[in-house]
Amino acid sequence: MNKERKRELEAKGFEVTTVADFLGLSKHEEAIIELRLALSQELKKRRIGARISQERFAKRLETSQARVAKMEAGDKSVSLDLLIRNLLKIGVSRKELAEIVSS
Amino acid sequence: MNKERKRELEAKGFEVTTVADFLGLSKHEEAIIELRLALSQELKKRRIGARISQERFAKRLETSQARVAKMEAGDKSVSLDLLIRNLLKIGVSRKELAEIVSS
DNA sequence: TTACTTTATGTCAAATCTGACATAAAGTAA
DNA sequence: TTACTTTATGTCAGATTTGACATAAAGTAA
Numbered sequence: 099m100n101k102e103r104k105r106e107l108e109a110k111g112f113e114v115t116t117v118a119d120f121l122g123l124s125k126h127e128e129a130i131i132e133l134r135l136a137l138s139q140e141l142k143k144r145r146i147g148a149r150i151s152q153e154r155f156a157k158r159l160e161t162s163q164a165r166v167a168k169m170e171a172g173d174k175s176v177s178l179d180l181l182i183r184n185l186l187k188i189g190v191s192r193k194e195l196a197e198i199v200s201s
Numbered sequence: 202m203n204k205e206r207k208r209e210l211e212a213k214g215f216e217v218t219t220v221a222d223f224l225g226l227s228k229h230e231e232a233i234i235e236l237r238l239a240l241s242q243e244l245k246k247r248r249i250g251a252r253i254s255q256e257r258f259a260k261r262l263e264t265s266q267a268r269v270a271k272m273e274a275g276d277k278s279v280s281l282d283l284l285i286r287n288l289l290k291i292g293v294s295r296k297e298l299a300e301i302v303s304s
Numbered sequence: 305t306t307a308c309t310t311t312a313t314g315t316c317a318a319a320t321c322t323g324a325c326a327t328a329a330a331g332t333a334a
Numbered sequence: 335t336t337a338c339t340t341t342a343t344g345t346c347a348g349a350t351t352t353g354a355c356a357t358a359a360a361g362t363a364a
Contacts, residue, residue: 126289133295151310162354167312177351178282186229192236193303200299254340265324270342280321
């Protein structure tokens with residue numbers, strides 16, 4: 099959001115803030131959430147790239163369709179661990195993983 | 202180990218293999234272990250660099266000295282999550298984190 | 305519309321993780 | 335040696351994560 103728009107909204111009585119600020123997240127908590135998002139999006143990107151359903155992807159990862167959906171959604175019940183493990187499982191290299199992490 | 206040494210040992214009846222092979226780890230399981238090791242070593246490096254004890258470091262990370270010791274040792278009870286969260290907590294950037302991941 | 309496929313969401317038991325504690329082990333200095 | 339500091343290890347209760355299931359919701363094609 100640009101500064102002008104921010105001024106406009108504030109003039110109308112809206113308090114303009116970031117999601118992180120709104121939720122009262124610290125910088126590093128924010129970084130974790132962003133990281134999880136980046137990883138989950140990559141996982142989805144890879145599945146879509148392979149043109150397979152969550153069901154088939156789940157088989158490949160030895161888990162359930164529901165869990166795949168949650169991973170791709172960056173659900174709270176999904177750890178960085180799970181995302182990283184599964185990315186490595188489908189053949190993402192550490193170098194590629196690093197790319198995602200720094201994204 | 203060089204090929205000559207490997208031949209020597211095999212000639213003596215030793216089966217030469219890697220730790221990962223010995224334990225029957227798949228490539229991606231191996232990658233996870235290496236990744237955990239890289240992250241834990243970085244955490245230790247940072248603490249040592251700051252010249253503080255595990256006790257003080259634990260305070261900073263809001264955990265116990267025992268947990269710090271386990272993190273630095275890459276103990277099985279420590280997840281990638283915990284390592285990553287704590288690295289971010291002490292101020293490691295995503296870019297720096299990526300460096301560690303690709304190491 | 306129906307029938308079918310795919311994806312999302314809620315729940316839960318079992319597995320895993322984590323902080324905390326005790327205590328052992330190792331290191332340091334006198 | 336003793337006294338002290340630091341680090342390592344074992345245990346465990348409480349918290350979190352995960353695979354699995356059911357089912358809802360959304361998308362697709364006829």
